[in-house]
Amino acid sequence: MSDGKKGAEPPLYRVAVRALCDFTAREGDLDHRFTPSPSAREGMAGHALVAARRGDGYESEIALSGHYRSLVVSGRADGFDPATNRLEEIKTHRGDLSRMAANQRALHWAQVKVYGALLCAERGLESLTLVLVYLDIASERETLLTQQASAAELTVFFETQCERFLGWAEQEQAHRRARDAALDDLTFPHEGFRPGQRELAEGVYKAAATGRCLLAQAPTGIGKTVATLFPTLKAMPRQGIDRLAFLTMKTPGRRLALEALARLRADAANREGSTAGGGKQYLPLRVLELVARSKACENPDKTCHGDACPLAAGFYDRLPAARRAAVARGWLDREALREVALEHDICPYYLGQELARWSDVCVGDVNHYFDAAALLHGLAQANGWRLALLVDEAHNLVERARGMYSGELDQRAFSRLHRSAPAPLVKPLGRLIRQWQTLVREQGGIEEGQTRQPAYRVLDGLPERLVGTLQRVAAAITDYLAEHPGGADPALQERLFEALGFCRLAESFGEHSLCDLTRHGRGHAILGLRNLVPADFLAPRFAQAHSSVLFSATLSPAHYHRDLLGLPHDCVWQSVTSPFRADQLEVRIQSGISTRLRDRSASLDPIVAELVGQYRRRPGLYLVFLSSFAYLQAVEERLARLHPELPRWSQTRGMSEAERDAFLARFQPGEKGIGFAVLGGAFGEGIDLPGERLVGAFIATLGLPPFDPFNEALKARLEARFGSGDAYAYRIPGLIKVIQAAGRVIRSPEDRGTLVLMDDRFQRQDVRRLLPEWWRVG
Numbered sequence: 001m002s003d004g005k006k007g008a009e010p011p012l013y014r015v016a017v018r019a020l021c022d023f024t025a026r027e028g029d030l031d032h033r034f035t036p037s038p039s040a041r042e043g044m045a046g047h048a049l050v051a052a053r054r055g056d057g058y059e060s061e062i063a064l065s066g067h068y069r070s071l072v073v074s075g076r077a078d079g080f081d082p083a084t085n086r087l088e089e090i091k092t093h094r095g096d097l098s099r100m101a102a103n104q105r106a107l108h109w110a111q112v113k114v115y116g117a118l119l120c121a122e123r124g125l126e127s128l129t130l131v132l133v134y135l136d137i138a139s140e141r142e143t144l145l146t147q148q149a150s151a152a153e154l155t156v157f158f159e160t161q162c163e164r165f166l167g168w169a170e171q172e173q174a175h176r177r178a179r180d181a182a183l184d185d186l187t188f189p190h191e192g193f194r195p196g197q198r199e200l201a202e203g204v205y206k207a208a209a210t211g212r213c214l215l216a217q218a219p220t221g222i223g224k225t226v227a228t229l230f231p232t233l234k235a236m237p238r239q240g241i242d243r244l245a246f247l248t249m250k251t252p253g254r255r256l257a258l259e260a261l262a263r264l265r266a267d268a269a270n271r272e273g274s275t276a277g278g279g280k281q282y283l284p285l286r287v288l289e290l291v292a293r294s295k296a297c298e299n300p301d302k303t304c305h306g307d308a309c310p311l312a313a314g315f316y317d318r319l320p321a322a323r324r325a326a327v328a329r330g331w332l333d334r335e336a337l338r339e340v341a342l343e344h345d346i347c348p349y350y351l352g353q354e355l356a357r358w359s360d361v362c363v364g365d366v367n368h369y370f371d372a373a374a375l376l377h378g379l380a381q382a383n384g385w386r387l388a389l390l391v392d393e394a395h396n397l398v399e400r401a402r403g404m405y406s407g408e409l410d411q412r413a414f415s416r417l418h419r420s421a422p423a424p425l426v427k428p429l430g431r432l433i434r435q436w437q438t439l440v441r442e443q444g445g446i447e448e449g450q451t452r453q454p455a456y457r458v459l460d461g462l463p464e465r466l467v468g469t470l471q472r473v474a475a476a477i478t479d480y481l482a483e484h485p486g487g488a489d490p491a492l493q494e495r496l497f498e499a500l501g502f503c504r505l506a507e508s509f510g511e512h513s514l515c516d517l518t519r520h521g522r523g524h525a526i527l528g529l530r531n532l533v534p535a536d537f538l539a540p541r542f543a544q545a546h547s548s549v550l551f552s553a554t555l556s557p558a559h560y561h562r563d564l565l566g567l568p569h570d571c572v573w574q575s576v577t578s579p580f581r582a583d584q585l586e587v588r589i590q591s592g593i594s595t596r597l598r599d600r601s602a603s604l605d606p607i608v609a610e611l612v613g614q615y616r617r618r619p620g621l622y623l624v625f626l627s628s629f630a631y632l633q634a635v636e637e638r639l640a641r642l643h644p645e646l647p648r649w650s651q652t653r654g655m656s657e658a659e660r661d662a663f664l665a666r667f668q669p670g671e672k673g674i675g676f677a678v679l680g681g682a683f684g685e686g687i688d689l690p691g692e693r694l695v696g697a698f699i700a701t702l703g704l705p706p707f708d709p710f711n712e713a714l715k716a717r718l719e720a721r722f723g724s725g726d727a728y729a730y731r732i733p734g735l736i737k738v739i740q741a742a743g744r745v746i747r748s749p750e751d752r753g754t755l756v757l758m759d760d761r762f763q764r765q766d767v768r769r770l771l772p773e774w775w776r777v778g
């Protein structure tokens with residue numbers, strides 16, 4: 001082992017002790033059966049408990065590092081007692097320690113041995129006592145496993161692990177140099193920029209170059225995907241950016257990103273072909289598509305461990321070869337990743353999780369970075385990455401993030417569990433049921449036999465007694481499952497996950513969230529913990545990233561997204577000039593119609609008259625957007641009764657992907673008819689119907705959320721925090737949906753179309769101010 005002093009090789013690659021051992025010391029089966037384990041908070045408390053039991057000279061969290069050839073290895077050892085010459089690696093656990101897999105124990109020994117080698121080299125020690133300390137969280141009992149080792153033995157072990165990793169590290173360095181050289185030479189994959197595209201690309205490049213956050217509003221149809229990817233890739237070598245994450249809200253956005261990246265690769269290949277002999281590899285860029293486990297699983301009927309699933313058996317033994325094949329391939333969309341995984345008989349999903357560590361560009365859902373346990377955020381933190389974020393359709397992030405940091409508990413589900421619970425859980429669950437009953441009674445319970453709409457109430461704060469009891473129930477279920485692995489009712493695991501998630505949210509409860517109770521009848525109440533302001537959770541994620549670009553056609557007003565998403569104070573706002581002209585889109589407001597709930601019956605005939613009049617003036621393909629399925633059905637039925645000759649089709653609840661495709665397939669050049677859809681649904685954004693495939697749209701709603709107790713509570717909270725309650729809770733999110741839906745009509749500089757806004761409130765100035773500047777409203 002080198003001490004890094006003069007004469008040592010310059011370090012080329014840095015790796016953490018944990019990452020080194022994960023790479024070199026794992027073997028055997030993949031095993032993702034549910035095994036209750038301590039939370040991060042419990043783990044930290046356990047480490048502190050062990051340290052507190054040691055003598056005064058005990059050292060905790062010792063920073064260690066060392067060199068081997070061109071490799072720098074560093075990390076923090078858990079504890080060292082100089083008086084007894086004992087180095088400890090502390091692991092917390094639940095249940096019978098004998099059930100721990102051998103490969104997991106081997107990984108723990110590898111970690112403490114590497115730390116031992118680093119400690120001996122740093123302090124000149126000739127030998128060490130190595131101790132694995134296993135602390136049972138429930139009983140607080142320690143189990144100690146001990147080995148004696150000389151410094152020479154530990155050095156040999158350390159160098160063996162480094163040798164196993166070094167070839168990979170050198171390959172990674174070579175790949176990084178080739179990648180950066182190729183990105184330096186990257187050119188825009190089209191003959192020229194579309195109007196507005198260069199403006200957006202320049203803003204994105206500046207954000208990556210300065211390490212800033214950019215909020216970019218750019219019109220639909222200018223090619224935002226390639227206009228954000230290209231400049232960020234160009235900035236990567238010059239700014240030392242390690243990884244790029246392109247995050248989307250829906251599958252179509254992921255496809256567009258992959259298509260743009262494929263075009264960049266193809267363009268680089270074509271240029272290389274035209275300059276043969278230059279000796280350059282074309283765009284050696286590793287691209288990985290991240291998909292949900294449910295979509296990637298090959299054997300959904302099997303549990304995820306080696307005894308049940310053949311793709312989990314021997315996973316870590318076959319992983320090195322699969323990993324080498326995958327990075328050599330470079331392009332790893334869902335199909336390519338599956339192909340590599342099955343060639344090596346391993347799980348595609350977990351191969352993808354592994355390759356997220358080694359890919360240059362990850363294309364996935366926003367939850368891969370912003371969720372509480374997000375993969376990409378965890379990797380960026382653990383590895384110190386300079387990460388560039390591109391967030392597509394960012395106007396959806398407010399609602400998506402609210403969902404990530406919200407949870408609920410169903411009284412009836414826990415009551416059912418109580419009735420079938422094993423004996424050790426009957427009392428803890430009984431106490432929880434009584435707490436539920438007390439809470440419902442205190443909030444005004446529903447008497448037996450009474451029938452009415454669900455009663456809703458925002459609580460003054462967390463019901464502390466119920467949450468405390470819930471925590472004890474979660475601990476009891478966890479301990480029970482630790483002692484009875486594989487043989488428990490699946491409902492136990494489901495309720496445990498709900499309880500743990502709720503308790504985690506309760507720990508961070510504050511003004512960003514509210515707690516509510518919805519009562520559906522006797523014995524059936526839902527306790528909700530709803531996030532209202534995701535900024536408090538997202539701000540650290542934006543701070544962690546080197547640069548962030550959030551882009552969409554509807555990000556105005558900027559302060560709404562800055563406030564609710566927690567964007568940095570120096571976040572830059574950019575509004576790209578629209579390439580579309582006012583004469584391309586005829587915009588009319590039909591102010592004689594009210595779509596308010598009380599006026600809906602009276603609105604049906606005027607809406608149908610407007611549809612028919614426009615259709616007869618310009619026969620073609622139209623979309624009608626309404627506020628609900630019930631309203632949609634009423635308008636369609638009135639149209640069918642009065643004008644049965646007009647072709648029409650409708651969105652329905654819970655449409656499958658095939659049904660959505662069939663709906664859109666009706667929009668073909670030369671065809672005629674009217675499609676009905678719900679505003680904010682599957683057809684309100686993210687669909688492309690250029691030219692004669694869509695000649696107009698009717699929007700018979702302002703898209704406002706319902707005026708219910710929850711939204712009124714949201715309004716009050718946003719008013720108190722930002723002074724913009726009505727706008728932030730109702731008007732802005734509603735108009736964002738309207739503008740998104742309207743954006744389906746004009747998709748290119750050649751398109752011509754009509755937009756009819758049907759509601760008298762569209763004439764109000766506070767509403768008109770939120771409409772796009774390029775619209776000329778008649």
